[in-house]
Amino acid sequence: MSEDLDLSVAITANNLRKVYPGNPPVVALKSASLKIADNEFFTLLGPSGCGKTTLLRLIAGFEDITDGELILYGNNISNLPPEIRPVNTVFQHYSLFPHMSILENVAFGLRRLGTAKLQAEQIAQEMLELVHLGDYGSRMPNQLSGGQQQRVALARALAPQPKVLLLDEPLSALDLKLRQAMRSELKRLQRETGITFVFVTHDQEEALSMSDRIAVMSSGEIQQIGTPDEIYERPANRFVADFIGDANFYDAVVNTTSENNINYEIHGGQILQSPIIEGITVGDKVTLILRPEKIAFVDNKVKNTLLGKVSEIAYLGNTTDYVISLSDDLTMKVRAENHFDGEPIANIGESVNLAIDPKAMRVLSA
Amino acid sequence: MKLIKDILNRYKGVLPASLSIGIFMLIPILIIVVYSFMIPNPNGGVRTGFSLASYQKLFYDYDLFDNLVFNAGYLKIIFRSLWISIISVVASLLVGFPVAYYIAMQNTERRNLLILLITIPFWTNLLIRTYSWILVLRDTGLINSTLMSLGIIDEPITLLYTEGAIVLGLVYTYVPFMILPIYASLERLDIRLIEACRDLYSTKWDALRYVVFPLAKPGIIAGSILVFIPSIGAFIAPELLGGGKNLMLGSLVQLQFSSGRNWPFGSALAVVIMSVVLIALLIQAYNARKNGSEIVH
Numbered sequence: 001m002s003e004d005l006d007l008s009v010a011i012t013a014n015n016l017r018k019v020y021p022g023n024p025p026v027v028a029l030k031s032a033s034l035k036i037a038d039n040e041f042f043t044l045l046g047p048s049g050c051g052k053t054t055l056l057r058l059i060a061g062f063e064d065i066t067d068g069e070l071i072l073y074g075n076n077i078s079n080l081p082p083e084i085r086p087v088n089t090v091f092q093h094y095s096l097f098p099h100m101s102i103l104e105n106v107a108f109g110l111r112r113l114g115t116a117k118l119q120a121e122q123i124a125q126e127m128l129e130l131v132h133l134g135d136y137g138s139r140m141p142n143q144l145s146g147g148q149q150q151r152v153a154l155a156r157a158l159a160p161q162p163k164v165l166l167l168d169e170p171l172s173a174l175d176l177k178l179r180q181a182m183r184s185e186l187k188r189l190q191r192e193t194g195i196t197f198v199f200v201t202h203d204q205e206e207a208l209s210m211s212d213r214i215a216v217m218s219s220g221e222i223q224q225i226g227t228p229d230e231i232y233e234r235p236a237n238r239f240v241a242d243f244i245g246d247a248n249f250y251d252a253v254v255n256t257t258s259e260n261n262i263n264y265e266i267h268g269g270q271i272l273q274s275p276i277i278e279g280i281t282v283g284d285k286v287t288l289i290l291r292p293e294k295i296a297f298v299d300n301k302v303k304n305t306l307l308g309k310v311s312e313i314a315y316l317g318n319t320t321d322y323v324i325s326l327s328d329d330l331t332m333k334v335r336a337e338n339h340f341d342g343e344p345i346a347n348i349g350e351s352v353n354l355a356i357d358p359k360a361m362r363v364l365s366a
Numbered sequence: 367m368k369l370i371k372d373i374l375n376r377y378k379g380v381l382p383a384s385l386s387i388g389i390f391m392l393i394p395i396l397i398i399v400v401y402s403f404m405i406p407n408p409n410g411g412v413r414t415g416f417s418l419a420s421y422q423k424l425f426y427d428y429d430l431f432d433n434l435v436f437n438a439g440y441l442k443i444i445f446r447s448l449w450i451s452i453i454s455v456v457a458s459l460l461v462g463f464p465v466a467y468y469i470a471m472q473n474t475e476r477r478n479l480l481i482l483l484i485t486i487p488f489w490t491n492l493l494i495r496t497y498s499w500i501l502v503l504r505d506t507g508l509i510n511s512t513l514m515s516l517g518i519i520d521e522p523i524t525l526l527y528t529e530g531a532i533v534l535g536l537v538y539t540y541v542p543f544m545i546l547p548i549y550a551s552l553e554r555l556d557i558r559l560i561e562a563c564r565d566l567y568s569t570k571w572d573a574l575r576y577v578v579f580p581l582a583k584p585g586i587i588a589g590s591i592l593v594f595i596p597s598i599g600a601f602i603a604p605e606l607l608g609g610g611k612n613l614m615l616g617s618l619v620q621l622q623f624s625s626g627r628n629w630p631f632g633s634a635l636a637v638v639i640m641s642v643v644l645i646a647l648l649i650q651a652y653n654a655r656k657n658g659s660e661i662v663h
Contacts, residue, residue, distance in 0.1 A: 062561055082564040083572075095562040099580045108576075109566035160567065 010073060010164055010196040011036040011059065017067035018054050028054040030220040031068070036164075036198060037212075038073075041190050043199045045207040046217035047243065052200045055217075056166050059198065061085050073163060083112075087164040088157035092172060094149040096141040102128065102152050103137035109160035127155035130189065147178045151185075158193060165190075167199045171206060183210055204244050208232065216240045234362065241289045241362065248332050250288040254280055261358050264288060268327025270306055274361035287364040292321065292335040294360035297345050298353050305353040308332065310346045320344060324352060395640070402633035410627045420634035440618070444638060447615040450529060450604075451597035454536040455544075458593045459586065461537060462544030466585070467578070469545075470552035481549070484542050496535055496606045503531055503607070527609030535603030540596055544589035551585030552578070584654075591650055599639045615639055 011034075018029040029051040036042045044052035057063045059070065061082035069078045077085050088109065096105050106124035111117065128134050131151035141149055150170060157165055167186075171179045187210050190197045201207055207214050208228040215225045216239075224236035235241035238249060252264035252272065261273045262280060272288055280286065298305055308324035311331065315338075322334045322345070334354065336345055346352050377384070402420050404412040424444075427437035469480045487495060502508045505522035513519045525531060555578065563573040579586075601616035610617060615635060622632030 060565060062564070081569075082561075083567045083569055087565075089562070089565045091558060091562060093556075093558065095556065095558045097559060097562070097577060108563075112567040112572060156566070 008038050009035050009071075010038045010040065011198070012071040013055070013059075013068065014071070015068040016055065016058060016065060016070060018051075018058060018063060019066045027220055029058070032217075032222050033068075034215055034222060034225060036196060039194050039196055041187070041197045041199065041210055041212045043201060043207040043211040043214045044217060045201055045204060045214050045244075046223075047202055049219075050217040051220040052202075052217050053168060054220075056089075056168055056198065056200045059164070060087060060089050060166050086162050087166055088160060088162040089166040089168060090150075090153050090157045090170045092169045094141075094146075094153040094173075096149055096152055096156070098141055100141075101137065102133070102139050102141065102144070105141065105152060106137075106156045106159050109156065113160055124155070124159055127159045128152070130158070130192070131155045131185075147174055147182070150174060150182065154186075154189065158189070158195070161193075162195065164196045164198060167197060169200055169202070172201070172203070179206075186210060208244070216243060218243070235289065237364065238287060238289070246292050246333060246335070248288075248290040248292065250290070250330070252286055252288050254282050254284045254286065257282060262363075264363075266326075266330065268330050270326055271304075272306075272356065272361060273304070273358040274363050275358050277363055280363065280365075284365070289362040289364065290332070290356065290360065292333040293319070294356065295332065295334045296355045297334070297336065298355040300353050302353065302355055305355050306332070308352055308354060310348050310350050310352060313344055313348060315342075315344075322346060322352075324354065398633045398636050398640075402630055402637050404630050406628045406630050408627060410623075410629065412629050417630070420628075420630040423631055424634065424638070440635075443613050443615060443618055446529075446612065447598055448642065450532055450536070450612075450614060451594050451600075454533050454540065454597045455590045455593045457533060457537045458541045458544040459590065462541050462589060463548055463582075463586070465541075466545045466548035466552055466582075469549050470555065471557075477553070481546075484545055487542070492539060492602055493606075496539070496602050499531075499535055499538065499607060500526060503534075526607065527611055529608065529612050531607040532604050532612060532614070535607040536593075536597045536600055539600075539603060540593040543592035543596075547588040547592065548582055548585040551582045555581050587650055587653065591646055594646055595643050598642055599636075 013032055013034050016029060016032045018027075020026040020028055032051070032055055044055055046052045054063065058065055061077070061080060061084075065078050069076055071077070072085065072087070096102075097108065100108065103121055103124050106127050107115075107117075107120040110120035110123055115123070125134065125137060128137055131154055133148060133151055133155070136144065136148065136152075141152070144152065150173070153170070170186075171182050174182060183206060186197070186199075199207075199210065208231075211228055213225060213227055214231050216223045216231060218239050224231060224240045226234075226236075231240060232244055235244065235247075241247045241249070250264075250266045250272065252266045255263045255265040255271065257263070257276070260276065262276060264272045264274070264286065266272055266288070272290075274288075306324075306326060308326045310322055311325045312321075312323035314321040314323075317338075319335050319337050322336065324332045324334055326332055332354065401412055403416055403418070405415045405417050405419070407413050422434075424440050425436060426434045427439075429435050465484075469477055469484075472480065500507070503525040504510070505524070505526070507526070509525060510519075510522035514522065559577050559581070560573045563577045564570070568576060599616045599619070600614065601620055604610075604612065604614040604617050605620075608614070608617075613621075615638070619632050619635045619639070622628045622635065626632070
């Protein structure tokens with residue numbers, strides 16, 4: 001039974017810790033525990049310095065583990081050097097060998113594993129075709145564009161058919177259009193090869209659009225692990241809510257409860273609502289999290305609305321952000337789609353009524 | 367007139383460089399080449415007249431009966447010089463590469479300090495530095511007395527006045543010329559390439575072999591040439607540490623200009639050294655052109 005369970009888990013990290021010696025020592029990873037499933041597209045997401053790259057480098061074997069253990073498909077690899085680990089890395093800056101042709105680069109891993117030259121080159125050629133660079137084998141890396149080099153780096157890492165592919169911000173050096181094209185490309189490659197991908201990025205859009213699951217990290221700790229919609233809709237804490245997408249945060253006190261809803265009083269006396277949540281009673285202090293796109297402009301005939309005045313407008317193309325003053329020092333960001341002619345729904349200085357579905361409210365105990 | 371003006375206009379930018387190269391390099395070389403075809407003056411210097419005697423002397427000698435006979439003596443010296451120089455280059459590479467690699471892997475501050483330390487020996491006169499090796503190597507020197515007091519040996523080993531001592535002296539003198547160019551090429555080496563190599567199932571040695579060495583090749587070649595050129599014409603180390611027993615080209619040239627009083631032959635020997643150096647440079651240029659497209663850095 002337990003063996004079957006183990007096979008579905010690609011990577012298990014138990015209390016992984018990394019401290020760089022120095023004065024004072026730098027704690028890059030406090031204590032990370034996670035399980036990455038076989039054939040999963042798993043993303044480590046966080047701002048720079050959050051420990052995501054350190055975690056990736058620990059899995060690759062480039063850094064020694066200070067404490068904890070790392071298990072790959074049931075084998076403890078905590079102390080194995082990188083050349084023994086059946087994982088390959090796609091580096092942020094490609095790191096193609098400049099003195100080797102593209103084909104030699106892609107065949108390199110296989111050659112080191114002892115594959116015969118002809119066979120290695122044949123597989124390398126197939127890999128190049130997989131990333132649409134079949135005709136580029138004889139070129140040198142410096143003759144390729146950044147996007148092409150990135151795809152060669154992918155082919156090179158995939159060629160030895162690793163059990164896990166590690167990707168260290170592979171798209172960050174590409175321009176926007178190329179980045180978007182590479183996202184679906186990566187997703188396709190992961191589907192076609194069936195290899196477990198561990199992807200490191202600071203770009204939430206990348207993470208949300210590609211991942212099966214995401215681990216949000218900050219200051220050397222994993223804040224939350226979940227599917228993209230779990231992370232976005234039900235952030236575990238204020239950091240996650242703030243880092244992924246935009247959010248309004250309000251400190252509030254539970255005012256009254258009714259049959260269906262809990263009413264919260266925010267600064268300035270206005271009331272926000274959420275569905276009944278077990279364990280929350282009148283008088284509790286909480287933090288309310290509200291996504292700007294889940295707030296609607298309504299007319300004044302609707303009951304239970306928030307009142308405010310438009311203080312700022314930012315036109316973003318497909319949407320417009322409105323900053324609404326609820327009271328002297330309390331604002332609410334509202335995002336509305338632009339329809340037809342793109343005329344703003346409300347103008348600066350205008351009084352507006354806002355409606356919020358209680359189900360859109362996320363409540364954190366303060 | 368207009369033509370001359372045009373030429374002057376076109377080349378006036380390189381005129382200072384051309385002049386200094388001409389005065390300090392081409393003219394002395396020309397003098398040596400011309401002298402090598404002249405007739406020796408018994409009191410030193412040369413007499414006018416054209417003669418190939420100096421070049422003939424490299425291979426042939428006159429016996430008692432004035433017959434021209436083949437004489438391998440000078441060829442032996444030439445080949446010994448080549449041999450000792452090549453050994454010195456290899457030894458310098460073996461010593462210099464790890465040092466250069468070590469320095470290149472340090473942080474910037476330590477790198478600069480270590481590079482400074484490498485150049486410190488240049489602050490002292492070469493002659494004095496070479497003399498101090500005599501104190502270390504001689505029968506009653508540091509090495510022998512230490513080994514004897516430790517009871518490892520009973521009698522001093524002959525270290526001084528051997529070819530090994532010459533190689534030691536040359537490596538000691540010229541190894542910085544090996545270290546610096548290799549360091550320069552390793553400094554630009556992207557450490558992440560080594561990581562990429564390790565990631566693709568390479569041990570540390572494989573990474574050295576497949577990534578570090580190929581990318582350090584320009585530095586290795588430059589360093590080898592920089593050690594080889596002064597070694598082939600070296601004078602101080604063979605003289606002091608070889609005791610003049612194992613004559614090398616540099617000493618031979620010196621001998622011809624001093625007690626030998628045969629300036630044309632000395633010049634001919636100098637031309638031989640220059641030719642060897644030129645051949646080495648041409649081989650390097652050929653290699654550089656061949657590999658030019660491969661070397662990106």
